Amino acid sequence: MNDDTLLLYFYDELPDDEAAAVRRALAHDASIADRYRRLREALSAISDEATPPLSADRLARFQATIDRAADREAGRRPATRARVHFLSFLLGTAVTAAVAVAIGLALRQDVATLPAGTPIAMTTEPAPSTTSPFARSLQVYFRESQLGLQGLPDNGNGERTQMIRDLIAQNRMFAKLAVENDAPQLARVLRAFEPILARLAREDISAEESAALREKLEFELNVMLTKVTRDASEFARNTEQET
Amino acid sequence: MKTLTKTLLFALMLATPVVALSQGVDRDREELQMAAVEALITAPPERALPLATKVLNGNYSYDIKERALFILSQIDRPEAQEILIETARSGDGELRGEAIRMIGINGSEEALALLATLYDPADSDAREAVLEAYLIAGDAEAVYRIAANSTNNDEFEDAMDVLGAMGARDQLRRLREAKGVSEAYIDALIISGDAETLLEIAADGSDEENQLQAIEALGIVGGHDDRLIQIYRDAGSEDVREAALDGMLISGYDDGVLELYRSSTDPAEKKELLERLVIMDSDEVWSIIDSALDGGL
Numbered sequence: 410m411n412d413d414t415l416l417l418y419f420y421d422e423l424p425d426d427e428a429a430a431v432r433r434a435l436a437h438d439a440s441i442a443d444r445y446r447r448l449r450e451a452l453s454a455i456s457d458e459a460t461p462p463l464s465a466d467r468l469a470r471f472q473a474t475i476d477r478a479a480d481r482e483a484g485r486r487p488a489t490r491a492r493v494h495f496l497s498f499l500l501g502t503a504v505t506a507a508v509a510v511a512i513g514l515a516l517r518q519d520v521a522t523l524p525a526g527t528p529i530a531m532t533t534e535p536a537p538s539t540t541s542p543f544a545r546s547l548q549v550y551f552r553e554s555q556l557g558l559q560g561l562p563d564n565g566n567g568e569r570t571q572m573i574r575d576l577i578a579q580n581r582m583f584a585k586l587a588v589e590n591d592a593p594q595l596a597r598v599l600r601a602f603e604p605i606l607a608r609l610a611r612e613d614i615s616a617e618e619s620a621a622l623r624e625k626l627e628f629e630l631n632v633m634l635t636k637v638t639r640d641a642s643e644f645a646r647n648t649e650q651e652t
Numbered sequence: 653m654k655t656l657t658k659t660l661l662f663a664l665m666l667a668t669p670v671v672a673l674s675q676g677v678d679r680d681r682e683e684l685q686m687a688a689v690e691a692l693i694t695a696p697p698e699r700a701l702p703l704a705t706k707v708l709n710g711n712y713s714y715d716i717k718e719r720a721l722f723i724l725s726q727i728d729r730p731e732a733q734e735i736l737i738e739t740a741r742s743g744d745g746e747l748r749g750e751a752i753r754m755i756g757i758n759g760s761e762e763a764l765a766l767l768a769t770l771y772d773p774a775d776s777d778a779r780e781a782v783l784e785a786y787l788i789a790g791d792a793e794a795v796y797r798i799a800a801n802s803t804n805n806d807e808f809e810d811a812m813d814v815l816g817a818m819g820a821r822d823q824l825r826r827l828r829e830a831k832g833v834s835e836a837y838i839d840a841l842i843i844s845g846d847a848e849t850l851l852e853i854a855a856d857g858s859d860e861e862n863q864l865q866a867i868e869a870l871g872i873v874g875g876h877d878d879r880l881i882q883i884y885r886d887a888g889s890e891d892v893r894e895a896a897l898d899g900m901l902i903s904g905y906d907d908g909v910l911e912l913y914r915s916s917t918d919p920a921e922k923k924e925l926l927e928r929l930v931i932m933d934s935d936e937v938w939s940i941i942d943s944a945l946d947g948g949l
Binding site: 593594596597598600601604621624625628629631632635636639 | 694722753784788
């Protein structure tokens with residue numbers, strides 16, 4: 410039983426019979442149970458420990474550094490586009506970067522080339538196959554990010570900021586995984602989401618601007634979900650026909 | 653819904669003239685148009701391309717056009733690239749910025765090369781849009797060139813922010829040679845997590861302001877608590893010692909402050925270190941206070 414299967418089991422993405430087989434293996438095979446425990450810890454860290462615990466004093470000092478950067482902005486001419494403050498999100502993403510490296514190997518796949526003449530010619534990048542853990546994790550990520558955006562509180566508060574930090578951390582992880590999986594164009598799309606999320610996290614954001622940014626991001630996530638799903642299905646169909 | 657049905661639905665909506673409608677009807681209509689644009693991702697490129705182009709050139713809201721640009725960015729056809737380039741060159745205001753973003757997302761080599769000609773140091777919107785596109789495309793060298801050739805602080809600081817976010821340590825190190833160390837530069841090192849360069853600046857007393865900031869920054873980046881202790885012990889000035897303590901406070905290294913407290917024989921220094929331990933909420937602080945009250949040093 411490989412890590413890919415365990416990963417899908419973790420994300421509840423296995424058919425019932427395969428999930429039952431994993432459950433049996435976990436109950437009877439200590440080495441598999443141990444591997445699953447380590448994988449689960451790494452994956453749980455993404456959602457549960459995206460931000461390391463900080464004391465109030467340390468947060469205050471860190472905030473002072475951010476304020477210093479913001480002060481530099483104070484005298485500038487206001488721009489139409491809201492600026493992105495990357496420093497604000499340093500802490501929220503640091504742990505996830507390490508976790509991404511840890512699980513990156515588990516999600517790495519051998520990329521096959523897209524057969525010529527595929528009906529969906531929206532991409533030149535080889536599509537991850539439907540059975541690839543990366544493609545399936547990506548689909549889960551796109552879906553869950555949409556849900557996360559829909560669940561964002563309207564007004565700026567700590568909970569909202571933390572939720573956006575988690576979204577950024579997840580997004581950054583999948584951008585890294587896209588690079589790992591030889592999908593540079595996908596990595597570019599994922600990187601494009603981060604500045605929008607960073608703008609969404611601004612405390613002075615108006616309700617109108619927040620709604621507009623959310624709708625924009627939901628649209629782009631949905632388009633990418635459709636595209637990844639379609640490309641992967643086409644790839645699987647064409648591969649099946651060839652064999 | 654089948655691709656053909658979606659495409660027909662879209663074409664039907666495009667054919668409906670835009671008239672003055674009530675706000676509710678307008679909103680319904682816009683939502684439907686939005687769904688139709690989204691559905692274009694499932695259409696074959698030869699169908700999606702003309703429809704997305706029609707939206708871009710037609711009488712539609714900014715939001716709808718923005719969505720059409722995203723669809724165009726996902727069509728790997730030279731015609732789609734040309735439309736993105738044209739909109740980035742001559743589109744109006746925000747749509748131009750969005751087209752620049754789309755070039756970052758899926759622009760060809762040719763389109764990415766165009767970004768350099770769209771960069772305008774005097775136009776903050778264009779400047780930030782191009783920098784963001786480079787960030788999305790992962791082109792750290794292009795951002796390096798902007799930073800190295802920058803002629804004002806705003807331009808330099810924007811480029812620093814982006815290089816930091818990209819984790820572009822090589823480029824940042826080269827910029828140290830080209831532009832020197834500044835507050836924005838140190839912030840970029842923090843964002844990129846480049847503790848090695850921060851340690852070099854922290855050891856360089858030629859500019860105390862930069863040195864102090866770098867020492868504090870080591871606390872933010874983390875992982876170098878032992879060096880902060882060493883900097884404290886070797887400090888040639890009160891400010892450097894203070895900065896090292898600040899770094900330890902930021903990193904939450906109360907064990908280090910405790911070690912300094914225990915090894916110190918100077919009552920004034922011990923008092924200051926005790927204050928820090930109280931702020932840091934150290935587990936050991938109560939036994940130390942107890943000992944201090946008993947007259948122990």
